[in-house]
Amino acid sequence: MALSPQKQMQFWGLFTVLFAVILWALGDVLLPFVLGGAIAYFLDPVADRLEEAGLSRALATTVITVCSILIFVVMILAVVPTLVAQAASLIETLPQLVRDLQAFVNARFPSLLQPEGVVHDALKSAGEFLQTKGPELFQGALHSAASLLNVVMLLVIVPVVAFYLLLDWDRMIAEVDSLLPRDHAPTVRMLAKQMDNTLASFVRGMGTVCLILGTYYAVALMIVGLQFGLVVGFIAGLVTFIPYLGALIGGVLAIGLALFQFWGDWISIGLVGAIFAIGQMVEGNVLTPKLVGKSVGLHPVWLLLALSVFGALFGFIGMLVAVPVAAAIGVLARFVATQYTTSKLYLGHSNAEAELEETEND
Template sequence: MALPVREQIKYWGAAAAVFFVLLYALGDQLLPFFLGAAIAYFLDPVADWLEAHGCSRAVATAIITITAIIVFVLLVLLVIPTLVQQAVALFNAAPEIARNVGTFLAEKFPSLLDEGSTIRKSIDGLGQTISERGGQLLNSALTSAASLINIIVLFVIVPVVAVYMLLDWDRMVARVDTLLPRDHAPVIRRLAREIDATLAGFIRGMGTVCLILGTYYAITLMLVGLQFGLVVGFVAGLLTFIPYVGALVGGALAIGLALFQFWGEWAWIAAVAGIFMIGQVAEGNVLTPKLVGESVGLHPVWLILALTVFGALFGFVGMLVAVPLAASLGVFVRFLIDQYQDSRLYQGLEAENRDAKTGTDD
């Protein structure tokens, strides 16, 4: 005999409360495990594809691991040092950029930037603050002993967790399936498939889109000679995960830097703007439809709200779990809406009359 609905709600509510308490109390300690699980989930289709082409799960995991190590070494040797160097240089150049902004506005709109005006003080202060605090923060984060230890722990634990979870992913899923409540197993499996489809479409799809666009922006901006092009491309690609934000922030940053670097050389400024226009056309017409799909059930506003709330409550770990939780909640909300629309509460007397008529016809 199944438990009453009230009892089920009590047990599941207690389980959810325990999960959030643990997430709040142990967020920093759980970060490597969440990252490892996210990497394993992202790479599971690759392992499945290799299995389908004759590899065992162990061999597939080994191939993926060796490839990841090679890519990581290349990034460490070729990309990351340049990225850090450009990021520090961008922070240090902030006062000069702010002065250039002030000079430009003073020439075009002299009444706005009189000596001692609020706007002029704000621009000068912003550039000085970014230079002092931003570069100091970045250098401190890269050089402090605690940060280095945390980074080393991440680089050691996350790959190990990812490899083990990738190796045992299918067995873990099968084990969880055996623990499902028998009365509700079919419904839970259906909801899990919908959640997986949403996550696969968004996380795997958008992750691939971010990687492609970030690489494209970084390479093309560096080829046209834009200073800090690698940093701008990295930021634009990373923020592409949040719909529309990556293009707006990256485009504004790149065009703003191009205006001061190439002022008067309008062809180069147009080239920078054209790079982002091509990127957006490719994202909207090719990358997102092919890799993400037309409907993944995650509205941009819902995603931004989830990232903001969970990030404020649980820090970086909260941002990691925000997307899967947002996808899960979206699936549950749609399921509850479907149940409500099929219920007598929604249909009312119309459903009773229809049922009575059907019974009479029978």
Template sequence: MALPVQTQVKFWSITIAVLAFALWYLGDVIMPFILGGAIAYFLDPVADRLEAAGLSRVAATVIISFFAILCFVIAFLMVVPTLVSQAIALADAAPALLKQLEVFLTENIPSLMDESSTLRQSLASLGQAIKERGGELVGTIVSSAMGVINVVVLLIVTPVVAFYLLLDWDRMVAKIDGLLPLDHRPAVRQIASDIDRTLASFIRGQGTVCLVLGTYYAVALMVIGLQFGMVVGFIAGLITFIPYVGAIVGGTLAIGLGLFQFWGDWWQLGAVAGIFVLGQFFEGNILTPKLVGSSVGLHPVWLLLALSVFGSLFGFVGMLVAVPVAASMGVVARFFIGKYQDGLLYKGLSTQEAGDESDAE
């Protein structure tokens, strides 16, 4: 006999509250384990394919870990310093860029740029604010990140956690499956399968799309000589998970910077625009259909809300778990909506009576 509904609701409510408190209170402590779990989940399909090719789980895990650490070290030594320096330089150059925009508007649309113009005053104040706060913001982000994810965590704890979780991933999943409540095992398995499919499509698929497009934008913009091209590519790739927003924001920023740098050289400006047009074509016709699929059931507004709420409540760790939690909540909500639509509360007694009359005939 199953437990009463009230008892089950009380049990799961207490469980969720305890997990939320642990996430809030132990956020910095458990972060390497969350990062390690995310890395292991991301790389588990690769390990499964290597196992299918004839390697043992240990050998597959060792090979994957070696290449993952190698890529991380290369990125940390070569990409991160350039990215940070360009971000700080962009913040410092913003007042000069806005001054050039002010001169351009004064020469071409003088009515908008008289001494009492609100637009002129806004540009001046915006440039000064960016200069004062931009570099400080970048430095604060870097120093805060390094305060939370220190060198030991980056180089030792997180890779070790990821290694052992990846090594034992299948056994852990089987163990958890064996602990599921017998009365609810089919429903829980269905929900877990839907969550896994959604996360696999979004985190693995969309994460790969963001990485590929961000790299493409950064390299292509740097090749044509656009200043701060790496920063623009990083920004565009980072927000690519929001449909069209990554290309629009990155393209607007790149073209805006290109106008100041390449004014009069329309071929290079056209090349900047062409990079983003080609990137959108590549994403929409090749990357997203192949890596993400037709639908993952995660609306961009829902994702932004989850990131904002969890980031505000739990800090950086909350932002790490926001997407998985949002995906899980969406799957659970759709499951119960389906149950509701199959029940009498939705269909009403008239539907049941109609079915009885049909059976009687």
């Protein structure tokens, strides 16, 4: 005898609450497994393509793993030390930049920096905060990152988890499919496919867009000669997944630094601005339509809300699962809305009966 809809709702509601409690309680423990799962999900299409080319799943997984390790080692040796050094230098330079900005505004617009003025107090407070708290915040961030992503987890656990999940990905999907409630299996498969399409378009597509744009910004700014170009490019690429925010934050930061470094050299300042204008144009007209698509279904505001809520509730692990959960909730919300608009609750008895008669006549 099948369970009633009320019983099923109670069961799945209890399951959701239990999952949230486990996620909250074991966040740090689950982090390497979530990262490994995310990497396996990201690379599964590559493994499928290699299988279509004639490789076995094991060999395809091995090839992907070796290539990924080589790329990771190159990044660690070539990019990360420079990135950390530039970030530390930027933190140390910020107080001087604030003082230079204050002197510049005082020379050009003296009326704005009256001793009791709002701008004067704001710049003074910002300078004091950066001078006293900047290095401390940077050291704290490095310490937190080191404790969160320790060497053992980063170099051993995550790659091992990703390897085995990628190796058994299709088998795991088939096993989960076999456990679906038979009455609801077609609907669950349909919803799961929509969630996968939404998530794949966003995560894989936007991940590629972020990587391409971050690399472009960093290389272009370093060619122009902008100090901290690698850091600015990294920041701009990292937040590109939120439309326009990456170019806005990176552009403001880069142009602000360029004004201090190249003041009077308007060609260099214009080149920095042109780099972000070109990047935004290429992203909006080429990269995002080609790699992400126009029907992802994740509104930027909804994405920010999900990241904020899950980050506040579950910390870093919550931010990792925020995007897939947001995609799943979006698909479920559209499904519920569709069911509602075809139900008697929305149509009423008269409209429902009219539609039923029309369907029977057809």
